[in-house]
Structure formats: structure tokens, C-alpha cells
Amino acid sequence: MxxxxxxxxxxxxxxxxxxxxxxxxxxxxxxxxxxxxxxxxxxxxxxxxxxxxxxxxxxxxxxxxxxxxxxxxxxxxxxxxxxxxxxxxxxxxxxxxxxxxxxxxxxxxxxxxxxKPQYLLAMKLQALRNIDRGDKDLDDARALASHLAIDNEGELRALYVSIHGEEPHWEELSRFRSVLVKGA
Incomplete structure (x- = not known):
């Protein structure tokens, strides 16, 4: 470790x-x-x-x-x-x-x-598609979004598209709200 x-x-x-x-x-x-x-x-x-x-x-x-x-x-x-x-x-x-x-x-x-934090957040958002990975990706995404002062799903989606060049998969998109809500 x-x-x-x-x-x-x-x-x-x-x-x-x-x-x-x-x-x-x-x-x-x-x-x-x-x-x-x-x-x-x-x-x-x-x-x-x-x-x-x-x-x-x-x-x-x-x-x-x-x-x-x-x-x-x-x-x-x-x-x-x-x-x-x-x-x-x-x-x-x-x-x-x-x-x-x-x-x-x-x-x-x-x-x-x-x-950079923006790239890390986009990667963490993509990882949300895999729910079997536990809460570490979600916790990291929350911390990075807070650090970047991102407070709505539209900003998360725009960041995702700017890095990955495509719209998020519906499974990722469905978890964006949980990134913005602590303890969700």
C-alpha cells in the first residue's frame, strides 16, 4: 500500500x-x-x-x-x-x-x-459503469468534482464529453447524480 x-x-x-x-x-x-x-x-x-x-x-x-x-x-x-x-x-x-x-x-x-484533475474525474466517471468496483471510484469522483467546483450533472456530462469525445453510456450517466450527493 x-x-x-x-x-x-x-x-x-x-x-x-x-x-x-x-x-x-x-x-x-x-x-x-x-x-x-x-x-x-x-x-x-x-x-x-x-x-x-x-x-x-x-x-x-x-x-x-x-x-x-x-x-x-x-x-x-x-x-x-x-x-x-x-x-x-x-x-x-x-x-x-x-x-x-x-x-x-x-x-x-x-x-x-x-x-490533471479534470482528466482523472472523467476517468472516474467512466469507471462508474462498473458497479462491482466498490465505492472508491465514486468517492474519488465526489472529491474531484468538489475540488473542481462542479455541482451539476450538465457540467459532469460536458467534462466527460470533452475528454472522451463521446456521450457517456447510460449506466455511467445514471450514476452522475450520486457523484454530486455526499452519502448517496
């Missing part, structure tokens, strides 16, 4: 290992990991959902991920690209913020981008 401090420690170690191997990789972080890194909401996450930016060596990253897993006693898939099946090809750069470089001092081996 990663809280913010442990997640930053893992990224720091990952950057150091990449640098020691003469590599530099850019990584886009999504979902719970991006929320943990951007907000002080006391949230934690089990895994780091990330995608290697185009033009960087994903295989080379895997070697360093394994090294950090051994160093910190993590599962081998602590950093994985399972989120890649939910992200569109050719994502627009303006959907991301640069979180930082790791190691944080000196020459970096890793640059981490995080999905």
Missing part, C-alpha cells in the same frame, strides 16, 4: 536506478496514484497505474521496477500499465501536469507526469 510518502520514495528509488543505468524515462501516472500525489486527502493506493510516454523504453523501465520492488518489499507489479487499455492513443499533453523529476536533486532518471 502506498501513501504519499511511500509513493514518492518508490519514485525516487526508481529514478535513481534508471539514472545509474544511464537511462531517462518519462512516465504518466493515473487514477489513485495521481490523486495520492496531487492531493493531501489522506488517500492511499495499492498500485501505481502508469503509462510510459511515447518514445521512451518501457522494457528498460521494467528492470528498474523490479529492483525497486526488491528494495522496498513490493509486489513485482507495483507499477503497471493496466490503465493503458482505458487511455486513448495520442493523449493530449494538456491533460497532464509535470509532477517532478526523480531523483529530486541532480540529474534525473525519471520524469513523472500526473493526469
Amino acid at each position: 502506498f501513501d504519499k510518502a511511500r509513493l514518492i520514495e518508490a519514485l525516487e528509488r526508481l529514478g535513481k536506478d534508471l539514472l545509474a543505468r544511464g537511462l531517462f524515462i518519462e512516465l504518466a501516472v493515473y487514477r489513485g496514484s495521481a490523486i495520492v500525489l496531487q492531493f493531501d486527502w489522506g488517500r492511499s493506493t495499492e498500485y501505481v497505474d502508469a503509462v510510459v510516454s511515447e518514445g521512451y523504453d518501457e522494457h528498460a523501465l521494467g528492470v528498474s521496477v523490479a529492483v525497486v520492488a526488491r528494495q522496498m518489499g513490493l509486489e513485482g507489479d507495483w507499477l503497471n500499465n493496466a490503465v493503458g487499455m482505458y487511455t486513448p492513443l495520442g493523449e493530449n499533453d494538456d491533460l497532464f501536469d509535470v509532477l517532478g523529476n526523480y531523483p529530486m536533486t541532480g540529474t534525473p532518471g525519471l520524469r513523472v507526469l500526473t493526469a
Whole structure:
């Protein structure tokens, strides 16, 4: 499990290992990991959902991920690209913020981008279609909507369409109201 401090420690170690191997990789972080890194909401996450930016060596990253897993006693898939099946090809750069470089001092081996809150909310709204995932997506969607001062279903729908380029599925749309009502 990663809280913010442990997640930053893992990224720091990952950057150091990449640098020691003469590599530099850019990584886009999504979902719970991006929320943990951007907000002080006391949230934690089990895994780091990330995608290697185009033009960087994903295989080379895997070697360093394994090294950090051994160093910190993590599962081998602590950093994985399972989120890649939910992200569109050719994502627009303006959907991301640069979180930082790791190691944080000196020459970096890793640059981490995080999905912006708007993008995270659109992803969480899409995840509402899968009711078997528990309340974590709904809770995250509520927190992100509040952070973005979104207070009506029309704004949620417009955000969804602006990111996904299509209308929300009726199952997602039917849960938008619960995003705006705490405890629903």
C-alpha cells in the first residue's frame, strides 16, 4: 500500500536506478496514484497505474521496477500499465501536469507526469459503469468534482464529453447524480 510518502520514495528509488543505468524515462501516472500525489486527502493506493510516454523504453523501465520492488518489499507489479487499455492513443499533453523529476536533486532518471484533475474525474466517471468496483471510484469522483467546483450533472456530462469525445453510456450517466450527493 502506498501513501504519499511511500509513493514518492518508490519514485525516487526508481529514478535513481534508471539514472545509474544511464537511462531517462518519462512516465504518466493515473487514477489513485495521481490523486495520492496531487492531493493531501489522506488517500492511499495499492498500485501505481502508469503509462510510459511515447518514445521512451518501457522494457528498460521494467528492470528498474523490479529492483525497486526488491528494495522496498513490493509486489513485482507495483507499477503497471493496466490503465493503458482505458487511455486513448495520442493523449493530449494538456491533460497532464509535470509532477517532478526523480531523483529530486541532480540529474534525473525519471520524469513523472500526473493526469490533471479534470482528466482523472472523467476517468472516474467512466469507471462508474462498473458497479462491482466498490465505492472508491465514486468517492474519488465526489472529491474531484468538489475540488473542481462542479455541482451539476450538465457540467459532469460536458467534462466527460470533452475528454472522451463521446456521450457517456447510460449506466455511467445514471450514476452522475450520486457523484454530486455526499452519502448517496
